[in-house]
Amino acid sequence: PQGIFVHWWVTQKGKEKISKSKGGAEPIVEAAVSYGVDAMRLYYLHIGSPFVDIEWDSETVLKYKNRIINIWKLVSQLSALTEKKQENLDSWLKSSLQRRIQKVLDAFETYDLRVSSNEIYFEMQKDVQWYLKRGGANKKVLDQVVRTWIVLMTPITPHLAEELWRSQDQKTFVSNEKYPESNLEDISEKDEVGEYLLSRVIDDTNEIIKVTKMSPKKVCIYTSPAWKQNIFRTALHQTAENRFNAGQLIKDTLADPAMKPLGQQVSQYVAKIASEIKLLSENDRGRFLIPLNEKEHLLNAKTYLKETLGCDVEIYSADDTALYDPAKKTKFAVPLRPAIYLE
Secondary structure (H helix, E strand, O other), rough: OOOOOOOOOOOOOOEEOOOOOOHHHHHHHHHHHHHHHHHHHHHHHHHHHOOOEEEHHHHHHHHHHHHHHHHHHHHHHHOOOOOOOHHHHHHHHHHHHHHHHHHHHHHHHOOOHHHHHHHHHHHHHHHHHHHOOOEEEEEHHHHHHHHHHHHHOOOOOOOHHHHHHOOOOOOOOOHHHHOOOHHHOOOOOHHHHHHHHHHHHHHHHHHHHHHHHHOOOEEEEEOHHHHHHHHHHHHHHHHHHHOOOOOHHHHHOOOHHHHHHHHHHHHHHHHHHHHHHHOHHHHHHHHHOOOOOOHHHHHHHHHHHHHOOOEEEEEOOOOOOOOOOOOOOHOOOOOOOOOEEOO
């Protein structure tokens, strides 16, 4: 189906309509030279929404121009990377790309140009920057991501897209390429949750450092024991089916002879999560239901953790038979929220 969509007014600051007689009008030719056509297009799409006036602000347009410049620089620096493969991280980037593609397509279907432009020019840039910050450098994966990213840009910033396409040694016009479609085979929920866990551990550790004003020589990280993960997932499933009962969950858990010695801990934990589960967003509930070996994922990112935190890092599971835990922190470890000890 085809149709015509009409935006509302483009106003200047103060909500006055832009016109030759009232002022505020800016000749297109001069504006194109000052800001660039692509920056103006991105500005209109990203600040606008259907049925809302668009306010022209020259200072803000310059910020969009700078974003386009930064994206150009980001793509350019990828060619200088030394090849390195990290399975978890590479899978995360490919998975994230597919999520972005689907969000863009969904937004276009509903004419929500703000969401589509935000995914392409802001969220995808964040994804690539996180990948590089984590030490990612898989040339094959990056080529796939960058070329797809460029095609996604084409309807919004065609001049930038064509220049970037040529920088990738492509001889054709990117405007002739088929627009991307999401590929479910590249979705890796496990690695998406793993990167979420990693970023959360870093944020929590930095917060502890800020509050305690410590300069730690070592950070010990303790991931959740399996029994807490099992209870939490069971509680989530029962809540989704409207049959969660804290007392019954405790009784069912302690029916396992191996869990009886943990009776008090189980009771306290179930009581604690009873109210928390109700407040979780649908997205968070989904994360907790994804099976993840938290210790293994953090161990794979240990070099990054050491570099980011600036000290030695030790990673344990609360289920480890021999672990260093002088402050008895393991009892505070919960799913996707490891306990942290600074020394």
